[in-house]
Amino acid sequence: MDFLILFLIYVFLVLLSILVVCIYSGRKQSFPSRYVTWLSQVLLCLIPSQVQETAQRVLHKLFHTRNCLFVVLHLILEALVYGEYTWEVFGYCKELEFSTVFLLLPYLLLTVNMGFFILCSKTNPGSITKSNQDLFLHVYAYDGVMFESGIDCSTCEVRKPARAKHCGVCNGCVHRFDHHCVWVNNCIGAFNTRYFLVYLLSLTSMAASIAILAATFLIEVVILSNMMLGYYTDDKGQERPADASFIVQHLFLTFPRIVFMLGFVIVLSIIIGSYFCFTLYLVLTNQTSNEWFKSARYKCSCSQHCSRHRGYKNIYSKGIWGNIAEVVKPLTNTGKRK
Ligand SMILES: [Zn+2]
Ligand SMILES: [Zn+2]
Known part of the structure; x- marks a missing residue:
């Protein structure tokens, strides 16, 4: 089997694995999760208990x-x-007289990306404490299905506002909790979702711009030579x-590092x-990852609505522009329009 087929199989398997994880995540009874x-049960029987504990x-x-391992890994990559x-x-591209602006674009995107990476990791996502809980308590209405009123967080002992969730990694409740991101070592919540969106967009643009430049360079090499x-001579000596x-x-x-890097950035x-598109979809529909993930639990699979499954409806959407405005200028009790 030649190199090209092996490489395409590798890319296909990586994308297929990601697709399977995305489709079946949260569906505990699905075939992949049962498998x-x-x-894991079979493996646990084979591995000694001391190794398991470690x-x-x-x-x-x-x-x-909270640890910096993924941040360091991200910076190394x-x-x-x-x-x-x-x-x-x-x-090489300079020798082939590529436009300097085009060649400097990845560095400009890197500067933007680093700025938003720092904003994502350093901005308070909306931590709820006993002293500020009143500020968040009435921002969103309780939908009575996913978010019920009058519930205290058993760890922080604060009254839980609608759309908030306790983050086990940061050990605190977060206003409009989306998820905990290991790559920025912070929670993504009401006050840094806007930065996270630009961070993802700049990261995609960085990878895409380098992929386009490297691919254009290799195509130029093929054309110019x-x-x-x-012609080439195969294993059987035929031309x-x-x-x-x-x-x-x-x-x-000829260019092993460039071809390998091209495969990686593609x-x-x-x-x-794809993840940026998913996050953008959540912003446009005014959902968080946490709500999107949990909403599958509340969907009624019966032909008629039964008493066990109360239908979940997203009550927070205000139309596309209203939803974008809410992420750009997050709501708090003081800033809430009446
Ligand atoms: Zn909590
Ligand atoms: Zn967190």
Whole structure:
């Protein structure tokens, strides 16, 4: 099997895995989740208990406490991609007389991305404490299904406003809680969702701009060297015209780091771009990830509404422009329009 087919299978499997996780997340009775549960039970029987305890401690530290591991990983990946771009792609593209503005665009996007990354991680997402709980208590109405009135958080002991949720990682309740993001090491809530949206958009644009530049450079190399008109000798000693598979393998052998980086930034553009579209959909419909995820529980699967399943309806949407305005200028009791 040649390199191109192996690479395409790899990209396909990565995208398929992500799709399966997205589709079946939250559906505990679905086939993939039953399979994963069964597989984990089998593995648990095979692994010694001491190893299990250590693994649990490490996983707890990584995913259930605030730590900088994913922030460092994120910075290392960015440094590797930008290092390769600066070291090889930028110089080669300059020799081929690419537009300087086009070549500097990834650095401009990196500056924007870093700014919004800092805003996402340093902005208070809307932490609710005993001293400020009154400010959040009447911002949103309780829908009586997902959010019930008169409930106190058992950990922080604050009265829970509608749309708030306790974050186990940050150990606090957050106003209009969306999710806890390990990549920015902070909760995404009412006051930093706007920054998170621009952060995702700039990250997608960074990956896409580098992918376009690297792909354009490789296409230029193929065109300028007339590679498509060339011939190569196969394993059986027969001369064959250069096809797409041969050209990709040849480029990989000549520019291995650039081709590898191109594959990585293409996959990254698709994944982060899809996630940005999902986050934008949530903003336009005035839902949080937490509400979108939980809403599946309240959907009635019966043909008629039964007493066990109370139908969930999003009562917070005010139309597209109203929903965007709410994310740009988050509501608090003092700023709420009456
Ligand atoms: Zn709490
Ligand atoms: Zn958190």
